[in-house]
Amino acid sequence: MKLLKLKSLLAGSLAGFAAQNLNGQTLLTEGHTDVGIVYESGGWNLHIGQHLAIPPMEYSPHEAILGVDIVKALTTVPAGSQWSFMGPAGSSVWILPAVQNPDILFLGFGTEELASGLFLNDEVTLSLKAVRSPGQFAVYDVGMFGNPNIYMNSGDGITAGDSILLTASGHQHVNWAFSGPGTYEVDFEAVGMLVDGGDFSSSGPITYTFSVQAVPEPGTVSLVILGGAGMLAFMRRRNSCN
Numbered sequence: 320m321k322l323l324k325l326k327s328l329l330a331g332s333l334a335g336f337a338a339q340n341l342n343g344q345t346l347l348t349e350g351h352t353d354v355g356i357v358y359e360s361g362g363w364n365l366h367i368g369q370h371l372a373i374p375p376m377e378y379s380p381h382e383a384i385l386g387v388d389i390v391k392a393l394t395t396v397p398a399g400s401q402w403s404f405m406g407p408a409g410s411s412v413w414i415l416p417a418v419q420n421p422d423i424l425f426l427g428f429g430t431e432e433l434a435s436g437l438f439l440n441d442e443v444t445l446s447l448k449a450v451r452s453p454g455q456f457a458v459y460d461v462g463m464f465g466n467p468n469i470y471m472n473s474g475d476g477i478t479a480g481d482s483i484l485l486t487a488s489g490h491q492h493v494n495w496a497f498s499g500p501g502t503y504e505v506d507f508e509a510v511g512m513l514v515d516g517g518d519f520s521s522s523g524p525i526t527y528t529f530s531v532q533a534v535p536e537p538g539t540v541s542l543v544i545l546g547g548a549g550m551l552a553f554m555r556r557r558n559s560c561n
Contacts, residue, residue: 353490387532396411447506459494
């Protein structure tokens with residue numbers, strides 16, 4: 320009976336770990352990462368890039384989840400009305416900061432691969448189109464006097480003003496704020512006015528998935544699997560001796 324109970328418990332644990340990868344998505348939890356924006360061969364390519372990784376990696380938005388460690392990214396909303404877009408002062412908020420922290424994602428907007436001369440003034444706009452989530456989502460940076468410049472904020476309704484202007488061959492890091500744990504499906508749209516023909520071009524909404532969750536330490540899943548397998552073997556040996 321004990322062996323059967325252990326088998327059942329281990330099977331349940333392994334099924335839980337396997338479910339994290341059933342859809343083939345990769346959970347990204349640290350390192351220099353970008354929401355990459357490219358226009359080539361007459362079409363948009365919005366992706367997730369880890370160009371400083373060894374080897375460099377690039378994912379379609381549906382292939383990867385942008386992880387926000389529920390412990391390491393946790394902070395509180397500062398006092399002052401200028402910060403109320405993230406929630407009441409002193410309340411919990413999870414932030415991927417614009418300054419690199421090696422323990423969590425260093426996430427920015429990357430247009431290094433967007434060629435100059437394609438768009439008017441070499442500029443494209445990335446807009447927030449929708450957020451499906453358990454909490455508020457915001458993107459901002461901090462000015463020289465310590466006040467936030469808010470680019471996107473789902474907390475006060477999503478309008479045309481929820482956008483950021485990006486320059487070809489550029490790169491920009493911002494703060495990404497989440498007001499609660501859970502999964503955030505965030506739709507971005509890239510638009511620009513093409514120089515050739517003067518046509519307005521849009522990528523259409525592209526969904527990126529963020530997950531504010533507990534991030535297992537490297538090797539945790541393997542240790543559980545090996546440990547469980549070892550325990551099953553031990554139980555079998557003990558039962559065979561009885």
